[in-house]
Structures are given as structure tokens and as C-alpha cells.
Amino acid sequence: MNIYSSSTDREIWRAFKGGDDHAYEFIYNRHARELFSYGLHIVRNRQLVEDCVHDLFVYVFQHRATLGDTNAIKYYLFKSLRRRVIEVLEKQSKAAQESRAVADSYHHDELATASQEVNMIEAETSIAKNRRLAEAIENLPPRQKEAIYLLYFSKLEYEEIAAIMSLSIRTVYNQIHTAIQTLRRELGSTETHRLPIFLE
Numbered sequence: 382m383n384i385y386s387s388s389t390d391r392e393i394w395r396a397f398k399g400g401d402d403h404a405y406e407f408i409y410n411r412h413a414r415e416l417f418s419y420g421l422h423i424v425r426n427r428q429l430v431e432d433c434v435h436d437l438f439v440y441v442f443q444h445r446a447t448l449g450d451t452n453a454i455k456y457y458l459f460k461s462l463r464r465r466v467i468e469v470l471e472k473q474s475k476a477a478q479e480s481r482a483v484a485d486s487y488h489h490d491e492l493a494t495a496s497q498e499v500n501m502i503e504a505e506t507s508i509a510k511n512r513r514l515a516e517a518i519e520n521l522p523p524r525q526k527e528a529i530y531l532l533y534f535s536k537l538e539y540e541e542i543a544a545i546m547s548l549s550i551r552t553v554y555n556q557i558h559t560a561i562q563t564l565r566r567e568l569g570s571t572e573t574h575r576l577p578i579f580l581e
Contacts, residue, residue, distance in 0.1 A: 383407050390454045398445045405445075409438055412455055415535065416462050422530050423466050433465045456541040459531070463545055517567040518560075525560035528553055 385393050385407045397404035413434060420430035437458065441448060451457045518526060524546070531542045543550045 389452075391450065391452050394451050394454055398448055398450075400445075405442060408454060412458050413438070415455070416458055419459060419530065419535065420462055420466055422527055423463060424470060429469060430466065433462060433469060437462055437465055453541065455535065456537060456545070459535070459537070459541075460545045513568060514564070517564050520567070521560050521563060524548075525556050525563075528556045529560050532557060 383403075385396070385404060388396075393404050393407060397408060416434050416437070417430055420433060421427065424430065441458075441461075518529060521529065527546065528542055531537045531545065532539070537545070539550050539553050542548075543553045546553065548556075
């Protein structure tokens with residue numbers, strides 16, 4: 382068992398900031414895979430997401446002495462990754478426009494995804510076993526998909542989701558409520574017993 386398995390996020394983060402490489406390794410092992418999964422729900426570009434996750438961990442390692450404290454490491458990393466991915470997409474879009482290449486412009490309110498074919502459900506999640514549900518979630522608007530992922534798969538709080546997505550808490554509530562209503566409508570009452578508890 383890792384020495385930090387029973388520690389709080391604040392304790393782990395402070396140890397990391399203090400120069401403990403074991404704490405850094407623990408943070409990476411606990412969050413890197415989920416960060417990559419989340420990144421793929423922002424944009425369907427594995428290489429871009431891999432680079433952003435790598436760059437994020439390099440950045441926090443190099444600047445750890447000057448980073449602020451946090452009680453929620455996952456929230457801190459998710460918000461940082463989202464900002465980093467959006468910055469890369471905006472730079473790519475700007476470069477494409479300047480070179481007059483055929484560009485797929487990323488508008489601000491569409492940055493939750495770069496494709497309508499983004500796979501919302503990863504194989505390791507239990508919900509992925511329900512193909513109909515996965516397909517129904519895939520057909521949700523980008524913001525609703527992202528909010529559903531952050532709330533039910535990543536177990537973040539509404540306040541954290543609102544901060545990550547730069548939305549008001551009320552808007553997040555509305556996005557999730559609308560998404561759930563759509564999923565119920567799409568799946569039908571005959572499949573209620575197969576739905577995860579948040580749709581019951």
C-alpha cells in the first residue's frame with residue numbers, strides 16, 4: 382500500500398509541493414488515466430490529449446514550489462487540463478486561419494468536443510456495458526455530455542463542475558436535468574431497470 386493511500390488531498394499536495402517525489406508519483410498514478418479519459422471527452426484527438434496531460438504534469442512538477450494549496454487534487458487537475466486543451470485548440474485554429482488552410486474552427490461554446498462521434502463511455506466504466514445508454518449519451522449536446530461525465534463518472538461536485546466548465550451552478554443543474562430527461566425519453570420506460578441509479 383502506498384504511504385499516501387490514507388492521506389487527505391491537502392496532505393498529499395503539500396508533500397508534493399515540499400519536494401516529495403513519492404507524492405508526485407502517487408498523484409500521477411491516481412489521476413493520469415482519468416485525466417486522459419476526460420480529455421477525450423473534450424476533443425477526440427488522442428495525441429493532443431496525451432501531450433496536454435504530459436505537459437500538465439511536467440508543469441506542476443517544475444512549478445510545484447509556487448503552486449497554491451488545494452483540498453481537491455482531481456478538481457485542480459481537471460480544470461487545469463481543460464484550460465490547457467482549449468488553449469491548444471485555439472492556437473491550432475488561429476494558425477490554420479493564418480495559413481488559410483481548411484480549418485475546423487473551434488467556437489467557444491463548442492469546445493466541449495471536436496466531433497459528434499466522441500466516445501463518451503470508456504470500456505472500464507460499468508455504464509459502458511449498456512450500449513443503448515452509451516449511444517444515448519453520445520447523442521447529447523457537448524456540454525450535457527461533459528457535465529454528465531464530470532458528475533457521474535468523475536464524481537465531482539456541482540460547484541467544481543461549474544468552475545471547470547466556466548458556467549454558473551444553475552446552468553450546470555439545468556444541463557444535467559435536461560440530459561437526464563433526454564436519456565429517459567430516448568431509452569424508454571421498458572429499460573428503466575437497466576439504467577444506473579442516477580436515472581432511476
